[in-house]
Amino acid sequence: MFPVRRGDPALAHPLPAQDAVGMIIDRGGAWAVVGAGPHGLSALKNLLQVGLDADGYERATDLGGNWNFHAENSRVYESTHLISTKPFTQFPDFPMPDSYPDYPSHWQVHRYFRSYAEHFGLLDHLSFNTEVVAVAPADGDRWNVTVRDRDSGVETTRQYAGVVIANGHNWWPKIPQYPGQDTFTGELKHSADYKSAEVVRGKRVLVVGAGNTGCDVAVESAQNARETFHSTRRGYYYNPKYALGRPSDQTADLLLALRLPLGLRRVMFKSVLRLTVGDFEKFGLRKPDHEFFETHPIVNQQLVYYVGHGDIQPRPDIARFEGSTVHFDDGTSAEIDVVVFCTGYLAHFPFLDDTYLNMVGDHPVLARQIFTPSSPTLAVSGLIQPDSGQWTIAHWQGMLVATYAALLAQDPRAARRFYDAMVRETDVRFTGGAEYKDSSRHYYEIAHQEYLRAIERDLQRLESMSGALVSAR
Amino acid sequence: MTSRRKSSTVMRMWDWSVPPVSTHREVLSIVPEGWIDQPRASRKPPILFIHGLAHGAWCWAERWMPAAAELGFPVYAVSLRGHGDSGGRKRLGRTLMRHYVHDVMQTITEIPQQPVIVGHSMGAIIAQLVADRYQPRGLALLTPAPIQGAAYTLPRLIQRRPAAAAKVLVGGTLPLGPEQLFCNLDETTAAMYVDRLGRESPWAQYELMLPHRIGPVRCPVLVVGTPDDRVVDERAVTETARAYGVDPVWLPGIGHDLMLDGGWEKPLSVVLDWIDERC
Numbered sequence: 179m180f181p182v183r184r185g186d187p188a189l190a191h192p193l194p195a196q197d198a199v200g201m202i203i204d205r206g207g208a209w210a211v212v213g214a215g216p217h218g219l220s221a222l223k224n225l226l227q228v229g230l231d232a233d234g235y236e237r238a239t240d241l242g243g244n245w246n247f248h249a250e251n252s253r254v255y256e257s258t259h260l261i262s263t264k265p266f267t268q269f270p271d272f273p274m275p276d277s278y279p280d281y282p283s284h285w286q287v288h289r290y291f292r293s294y295a296e297h298f299g300l301l302d303h304l305s306f307n308t309e310v311v312a313v314a315p316a317d318g319d320r321w322n323v324t325v326r327d328r329d330s331g332v333e334t335t336r337q338y339a340g341v342v343i344a345n346g347h348n349w350w351p352k353i354p355q356y357p358g359q360d361t362f363t364g365e366l367k368h369s370a371d372y373k374s375a376e377v378v379r380g381k382r383v384l385v386v387g388a389g390n391t392g393c394d395v396a397v398e399s400a401q402n403a404r405e406t407f408h409s410t411r412r413g414y415y416y417n418p419k420y421a422l423g424r425p426s427d428q429t430a431d432l433l434l435a436l437r438l439p440l441g442l443r444r445v446m447f448k449s450v451l452r453l454t455v456g457d458f459e460k461f462g463l464r465k466p467d468h469e470f471f472e473t474h475p476i477v478n479q480q481l482v483y484y485v486g487h488g489d490i491q492p493r494p495d496i497a498r499f500e501g502s503t504v505h506f507d508d509g510t511s512a513e514i515d516v517v518v519f520c521t522g523y524l525a526h527f528p529f530l531d532d533t534y535l536n537m538v539g540d541h542p543v544l545a546r547q548i549f550t551p552s553s554p555t556l557a558v559s560g561l562i563q564p565d566s567g568q569w570t571i572a573h574w575q576g577m578l579v580a581t582y583a584a585l586l587a588q589d590p591r592a593a594r595r596f597y598d599a600m601v602r603e604t605d606v607r608f609t610g611g612a613e614y615k616d617s618s619r620h621y622y623e624i625a626h627q628e629y630l631r632a633i634e635r636d637l638q639r640l641e642s643m644s645g646a647l648v649s650a651r
Numbered sequence: 652m653t654s655r656r657k658s659s660t661v662m663r664m665w666d667w668s669v670p671p672v673s674t675h676r677e678v679l680s681i682v683p684e685g686w687i688d689q690p691r692a693s694r695k696p697p698i699l700f701i702h703g704l705a706h707g708a709w710c711w712a713e714r715w716m717p718a719a720a721e722l723g724f725p726v727y728a729v730s731l732r733g734h735g736d737s738g739g740r741k742r743l744g745r746t747l748m749r750h751y752v753h754d755v756m757q758t759i760t761e762i763p764q765q766p767v768i769v770g771h772s773m774g775a776i777i778a779q780l781v782a783d784r785y786q787p788r789g790l791a792l793l794t795p796a797p798i799q800g801a802a803y804t805l806p807r808l809i810q811r812r813p814a815a816a817a818k819v820l821v822g823g824t825l826p827l828g829p830e831q832l833f834c835n836l837d838e839t840t841a842a843m844y845v846d847r848l849g850r851e852s853p854w855a856q857y858e859l860m861l862p863h864r865i866g867p868v869r870c871p872v873l874v875v876g877t878p879d880d881r882v883v884d885e886r887a888v889t890e891t892a893r894a895y896g897v898d899p900v901w902l903p904g905i906g907h908d909l910m911l912d913g914g915w916e917k918p919l920s921v922v923l924d925w926i927d928e929r930c
Contacts, residue, residue, distance in 0.1 A: 276673030435664035
């Protein structure tokens with residue numbers, strides 16, 4: 179645990195008094211970073227690395243965001259392991275130790291983020307136990323960031339040249355409504371409340387949702403509960419973590435590296451699934467109603483195993499609740515003690531007016547999932563759900579924002595040209611050729627290789643712009 | 652900065668899909684007492700040494716590491732897989748340059764802050780490949796293997812040392828003797844060092860023949876060469892320096908292995924002075 183900084187949070191950054199504009203402390207060309215999860219850390223590190231000043235704010239008393247197990251808004255549970263392997267999941271400039279397994283646990287992941295922050299000297303630029311309560315526009319595309327010390331309640335406002343929002347999108351529970359749900363006599367829980375198998379031990383459990391969390395919880399429930407039902411909207415492809423002796427995501431990247439077309443990759447994946455797992459229908463699971471790569475990949479080797487042992491009973495969508503009974507769409511029903519909704523999370527920005535993030539319905543629509551058409555000095559990092567590991571992308575998002583921020587400081591007009599061209603692309607999505615199923619979990623879905631190729635082109639454009647500046651001198 | 656159009660730094664397909672297997676890695680280090688307690692901003696930066704073809708971490712431990720540590724620098728040297736006391740000797744025939752880069756990256760994550768990377772000969776190429784994905788505090792390239800690819804040196808090698816050239820072409824390790832590596836070292840010591848040389852991966856050696864598309868970097872770069880080098884010629888040194896837009900530092904009177912040869916103090920002080928001034 180990092181020692182909590184107490185007292186006036188302004189003291190965390192001793193500043194000369196003359197910098198104060200009224201009650202607002204002017205931080206000059208510095209950027210603020212909201213959140214010290216992997217995306218916040220990457221943004222902070224890259225801003226510092228391009229020579230800018232930056233302050234990071236974290237609500238919890240330690241870094242790690244979702245991976246800081248004991249934090250209020252952490253949604254990892256005791257048994258959480260990565261569902262993608264190290265090579266693509268790690269930061270490319272700070273690989274995970276060779277001693278880590280293919281699929282590290284959340285404890286190892288947290289230790290990894292800590293050594294990243296220590297190595298790049300980020301701790302001196304982070305204020306912990308400090309919540310960002312308001313991000314409001316100021317003159318000249320600048321931002322006033324108000325933070326509250328969570329112990330003393332003291333609020334401080336500082337003005338920044340720009341803000342990177344990296345507060346995560348997997349902490350604000352999305353809870354569905356079914357008929358009769360209010361009259362249900364058992365317990366209703368969201369996976370946000372699920373920290374360990376204690377929640378389900380010895381009970382009759384209904385797990386709702388077949389995201390990766392839903393499948394993990396269903397498996398844990400199968401191992402610990404009296405009875406486990408698993409309700410899903412549709413049939414899915416349950417990918418094994420290992421197939422043919424290799425981690426399956428590495429095989430997927432190999433096929434992409436060989437530039438095989440989508441159709442061929444689908445055929446190959448489905449045949450490998452059939453060979454290693456078998457026909458889902460024969461296990462009593464529903465046939466997927468969609469093509470491979472059209473939904474976020476589910477990586478779970480154990481679910482099908484427990485279905486085969488009768489420890490998980492697959493069910494369709496819920497029709498209604500009635501007392502302690504849950505009725506399903508296929509006419510069956512079950513007596514349930516506890517329902518765990520693994521129905522995902524929604525992005526939530528309590529400190530910022532939604533209009534600045536181009537909200538459409540309940541989600542922001544951004545160019546590259548980073549830049550908003552409403553402001554050239556506001557960037558979001560981490561609003562992505564890649565079909566592979568996350569933090570390689572966190573690194574390159576951070577690089578893109580930092581390189582852009584550096585150009586903005588160096589040559590605002592060139593940066594503006596870049597930004598104007600960028601925000602015309604808010605409707606560009608990176609689907610890898612597939613048609614994603616329309617559901618809130620796919621708002622942020624990206625095909626990782628296609629997305630990174632786009633980011634690389636953007637970086638090259640930024641570099642050539644700052645290169646032109648050097649020769650113009 | 653180099654103007655060379657480089658391959659992708661973002662898309663690392665082979666590292667993602669066929670990652671290097673982990674291997675026991677020998678890391679030698681000396682951290683001066685009390686260094687870790689000094690304020691991060693003012694203390695001397697760590698130095699990470701990367702050895703060249705067929706060498707090992709030992710070549711830095713002989714002279715340079717104790718001397719630099721004496722002056723307050725925390726120093727680290729890694730033996731690439733299949734070299735020194737690191738594992739992976741049996742897999743040397745299947746080892747590529749990217750496996751060496753992996754070994755260096757792993758070592759970097761164990762160092763408490765961003766180090767200055769010092770690469771010698773083939774290690775200079777590895778250091779540049781590392782700097783392509785990681786921003787070090789500084790990048791020092793000593794008698795660097797040619798950035799333009801060593802293929803151009805083959806005709807002369809065939810002419811002067813036909814046996815050595817034939818061996819390299821069929822995948823054998825480039826034979827290096829006292830006459831190639833040292834200028835002013837007594838016979839016994841020179842023979843002892845040459846005796847410690849190991850084998851090199853044939854694939855890494857072939858990769859050295861090809862041009863390397865590297866850079867640009869955001870850190871200070873130092874290039875050191877010697878006119879009395881009988882392994883790396885002056886063209887390789889000038890070309891490397893040109894790629895980063897710096898002037899090479901020439902140190903006459905010392906051989907290719909400037910960390911072992913008589914007069915090793917001079918190049919070391921050039922490197923350390925550069926670190927003090929620029930990094």
